[in-house]
Amino acid sequence: MGKVTIVDVARLAGVSTATVSRAMHTPHVVHPATLERVQGVMRECGYVYNATAGDFSRRRSSIIGVLILSTTTKVAASVSAAQEVATAHHFPLIISTSGFDPLLERKHLQQFLQRGVAGMLIIGYLRENLSVIKEIQQRGVPCVFLWEALRGSEDSYVGFDNEQGSFAMVNFLVSQGHARIGCICGFDSGVTRIRKRFEGYCRALQANGIALDLSLVRSATSTFANGKNAMRELMALPEPPRCICCASDVLAMGAVAAVTEAGYSVPHDFCVVGFDNSDFSAYVCPPLSTVDVPGEKMGRLGMQALMQLIRDEKHAPIQKDLSTTLVLRQSCCPAHQMNKW
Amino acid sequence: MGKVTIVDVARLAGVSTATVSRAMHTPHVVHPATLERVQGVMRECGYVYNATAGDFSRRRSSIIGVLILSTTTKVAASVSAAQEVATAHHFPLIISTSGFDPLLERKHLQQFLQRGVAGMLIIGYLRENLSVIKEIQQRGVPCVFLWEALRGSEDSYVGFDNEQGSFAMVNFLVSQGHARIGCICGFDSGVTRIRKRFEGYCRALQANGIALDLSLVRSATSTFANGKNAMRELMALPEPPRCICCASDVLAMGAVAAVTEAGYSVPHDFCVVGFDNSDFSAYVCPPLSTVDVPGEKMGRLGMQALMQLIRDEKHAPIQKDLSTTLVLRQSCCPAHQMNKW
DNA sequence: GTGTGCGGTGTAAACAGTTACAGTTGCCTC
DNA sequence: GAGGCAACTGTAACTGTTTACACCGCACAC
Numbered sequence A, B: 001m002g003k004v005t006i007v008d009v010a011r012l013a014g015v016s017t018a019t020v021s022r023a024m025h026t027p028h029v030v031h032p033a034t035l036e037r038v039q040g041v042m043r044e045c046g047y048v049y050n051a052t053a054g055d056f057s058r059r060r061s062s063i064i065g066v067l068i069l070s071t072t073t074k075v076a077a078s079v080s081a082a083q084e085v086a087t088a089h090h091f092p093l094i095i096s097t098s099g100f101d102p103l104l105e106r107k108h109l110q111q112f113l114q115r116g117v118a119g120m121l122i123i124g125y126l127r128e129n130l131s132v133i134k135e136i137q138q139r140g141v142p143c144v145f146l147w148e149a150l151r152g153s154e155d156s157y158v159g160f161d162n163e164q165g166s167f168a169m170v171n172f173l174v175s176q177g178h179a180r181i182g183c184i185c186g187f188d189s190g191v192t193r194i195r196k197r198f199e200g201y202c203r204a205l206q207a208n209g210i211a212l213d214l215s216l217v218r219s220a221t222s223t224f225a226n227g228k229n230a231m232r233e234l235m236a237l238p239e240p241p242r243c244i245c246c247a248s249d250v251l252a253m254g255a256v257a258a259v260t261e262a263g264y265s266v267p268h269d270f271c272v273v274g275f276d277n278s279d280f281s282a283y284v285c286p287p288l289s290t291v292d293v294p295g296e297k298m299g300r301l302g303m304q305a306l307m308q309l310i311r312d313e314k315h316a317p318i319q320k321d322l323s324t325t326l327v328l329r330q331s332c333c334p335a336h337q338m339n340k341w
Numbered sequence C: 001g002t003g004t005g006c007g008g009t010g011t012a013a014a015c016a017g018t019t020a021c022a023g024t025t026g027c028c029t030c
Numbered sequence D: 001g002a003g004g005c006a007a008c009t010g011t012a013a014c015t016g017t018t019t020a021c022a023c024c025g026c027a028c029a030c
Helices: A006-013 A017-025 A032-044 A051-058 A073-088 A102-115 A131-138 A162-175 A192-207 A224-235 A249-261 A295-311 B006-013 B017-025 B032-044 B051-058 B073-088 B102-115 B131-138 B162-175 B192-207 B224-235 B249-261 B295-311
Strands: A064-068 A093-097 A119-123 A143-147 A156-160 A181-184 A243-246 A271-273 A290-292 A319-322 A325-327 B064-068 B093-097 B119-123 B143-147 B156-160 B181-184 B243-246 B271-273 B290-292 B319-322 B325-327
Touching: A006 A017, A006 A032, A017 A032, A051 B051, A051 B102, A064 A073, A064 A102, A073 A093, A073 A119, A073 A143, A073 A295, A073 B073, A073 B093, A073 B102, A093 A102, A093 B073, A102 A131, A102 B051, A102 B073, A119 A131, A119 A295, A131 A143, A143 A295, A156 A295, A162 A181, A162 A192, A162 A243, A162 A271, A162 A290, A162 A325, A181 A192, A181 A224, A181 A249, A224 A243, A224 A249, A243 A249, A249 A271, A295 A319, B006 B017, B006 B032, B017 B032, B064 B073, B064 B102, B073 B093, B073 B119, B073 B143, B073 B295, B093 B102, B102 B131, B119 B131, B119 B295, B131 B143, B143 B295, B156 B295, B162 B181, B162 B192, B162 B243, B162 B271, B162 B290, B162 B325, B181 B192, B181 B224, B181 B249, B224 B243, B224 B249, B243 B249, B249 B271, B295 B319
Parallel strands: A064 A093, A064 A119, A119 A143, A143 A156, A156 A319, A181 A243, A243 A271, B064 B093, B064 B119, B119 B143, B143 B156, B156 B319, B181 B243, B243 B271
Antiparallel strands: A093 B093, A290 A325, B290 B325
């Protein structure tokens, strides 16, 4: 396989291995003539650097572990952006998705530990048992959390303000004349970011002097079918809410389907809004009003933060909450444009 | 950091490092009592295996390189499945996406080479300049191609039959009474799998005695906007085709949008079908008829093939074409159920 | 002429495992 | 009792690169 080593190059170039090493990593400290000779030899004999040996010798690796708890296209955008930053710094990425399987997750983290990763990017973490992550952190491996922020801790993270995003949306709906606003949201789940969205909904109502009516709220984890069912329930109420705020675009699409199947129109009979700005939400029918989540930006800033932490170990934790933006499309409209019932 | 090494464990357990190594990798050859003692020591002193050192010493790494040319959710499904298989064999994955940027791609492949990856999974490759991949292959690193198969070569791949999928769909449409079937497809692009879809379309027409009418065909790369534009053009024809076969779901959704905006109905004025069975295509309006691509299965079988190739080096190339399946939803209907014009 | 500093280079130990090979022991067979 | 074998374990060389440290030669200051 890769037979040519640094020793061969050194011999052929008539220098020591140290000089060859320097020629690769700190070229400015070697004499221009020597540098050129060494580089020439490397080209000629097809030398390929052995990064494993390098990592081993350096006693630290240039690998970034990325742990993804679940994948959506938005997450993929984060990962791509993060990858770009990492590549620019010559760090390859070991990526693993656990799909919320704790066993798989432990296994992957174990691997990261064994490989002595230079840092970790953890996307969408939500569970409480951080044991292995704690262990990794204790070994001095810098970790940056994405999407899911553990507020109040010393951890570095780049997240976004779910509560604020939801607040802004509901606030906007109220300004459009909606007063009885329903909500489909897993408010009782363990997923912090979903709970936060519910809190934003509550706060917006309160801020506008509207009493929270729990009969207009349905808990549902984020699937199309759940959204549909929840919406059916809401439509079956004696006086159903005419405007529904969903905790995700998938839920919203389920809700839209329920409305359409019942022979009603979105937005003229029911307004429906989502959260995430998934890549399909512009293309569904009607195009979905939603809250855009800055997936790509999180990935980029998250990895940049990680690079900082790797560079100077004693750096203070980096904590960032990005802002979300309302994306208004045709699935909602001012209350006065809706059909009278 | 990870201070405890195999030497410490050996000393504390009163054995040699060789035995500790064996206890980890080939436990069946060490005496049960010794095994237990060693494992006990490892637990007690928090020993963490150093995989970099292991890889280095073993002169081959346990890392699989995965090169992804572009990402869709379907690709993500492939990667997840592949990862599962790899994890079961204790291989971590280094993943990189190039987004069709040749420079980035070279950089990533270089990294794979330097790290001495055990094997490579290459997803969606389509360009001709395989130089770095060739180099990797020449160094004896087994490579398996996914999605995009280079037929006629000695390369291993797991793909699916694009031509057959497209053929089946068009054939079905003909059986439903459609005769003038339009096509939106980048038939002139460099992407083999897209060209194949066009060939399937042509062959199906031919098999049913329908002459190919190029005026009903529009070339378009796979974006929503392109699909919309192409459909507009087709609708502007003196006698537009009432049934349109698109090379991807995204194109199909663009086409549907064009139809809807023009005040027509899908499927009663125009039937539209896609290809891919993207995860949103069940939720758009109307739900899209399409050809399902076995993303997850490809990932799984592809990685299994790679494991085989890694295990016995002289294994013959593994070449598989999976079949696609028609997914029929509401975006098409029998010709006789359509509005008369 | 001595001292100082600097640019450029070499020496050699260290990194943490793996594994070919060589025992050692105990048991079984003839 | 010798020989053979199997089960288990130890010895030590080896992997390719990094880097602390030392060194050399030269320029310049005093």
